[in-house]
Amino acid sequence: MEKNNYVLLLQIEQKFDAFTKSEQKIAQYILDNPHAVINSTITELAEMSECSEATIVRFCRSLGYTGFHKFKISYVQNVVEPYKHLNPAFEKDDSSENIIEKVFYNVKLAIDQTKGMLDNDKFNKAVEAIHNCRRLEIFGSGGSGIVAKDMQHKLLKNGIKCSTHEDIDLQLMSASLLEKGDVALGISHSGTNQGTIECLKLAKDAGATIIVLVSQGKSPILKYGDIILQNATMETIFKSESVSGRIAQLVIIDALVASVSFREYDISYGAIQKTRDATSTRKY
Secondary structure (H helix, E strand, C coil): CCCCCCCHHHHHHHCHHHCCHHHHHHHHHHHHCCCCHHHCCHHHHHHHHCCCHHHHHHHHHHCCCCCHHHHHHHHHHHCCCCHHHHCCCCCCCCCHHHHHHHHHHHHHHHHHHHHHHCCHHHHHHHHHHHHHCCCEEEECCCHHHHHHHHHHHHHHHCCCCCEECCCHHHHHHHHHCCCCCCEEEEEECCCCCHHHHHHHHHHHHCCCEEEEEEECCCCHHHHHCCEEEEECCCCCCCCCCCHHHHHHHHHHHHHHHHHHHHHCHHHHHHHHHHHHHHHHCCCC
């Protein structure tokens, strides 16, 4: 499926480390000269970026296009504003109004890109695995742990039992007790958290199906995933905060929960009523 709705410069930036070295030369040239592609043929772009035409075709395909022609059509449709507008990074002298506008804009971009890059087949496999599993354990720490808790809350409200733990020792013990027919879902922004990676390794060794939810790019956690779901994120000067990435992950989780719940609509609807009644007595 062609990804015509991407903001392509941001997509190229985010995927840069995943390109081959020769593809990175093309990516860097485009990032440095964002309007050069618009009036260039594949031969001219190959000459300007000092790469072969075949490498440009591979570069376009790695972005989800069948070739340079399809890539250029989408590029021309999207790269019509100055690059600064497409990359609204925070600056030291930004006013509160500017910061608010940039934060909301970054979140919208992350959600739009995540929707465009979400693989339907992988998503459906994740839904099927969760729906059919004997036991579901969700792993994550720090900000990802908060996302894991949110997923647990949503699933339980819909009658789908699952567990997540804040303490890493409890996570590791829980992972070691999983078995075939169970699902371990690991959530990570960077994909490098050693605690989460170790949990997924233990779960995989035990025979569980592994679902990984991680921000786009290459990372160590990917080698343990049977089903990989990746989200976009708009980095800012405060990279550790990654608000846009977290929200994109929450949107994917909402879609997962809804899809799993609709597999057993009557049961889920009944569970929602029960859990709502159970908690309503505490609300004043």
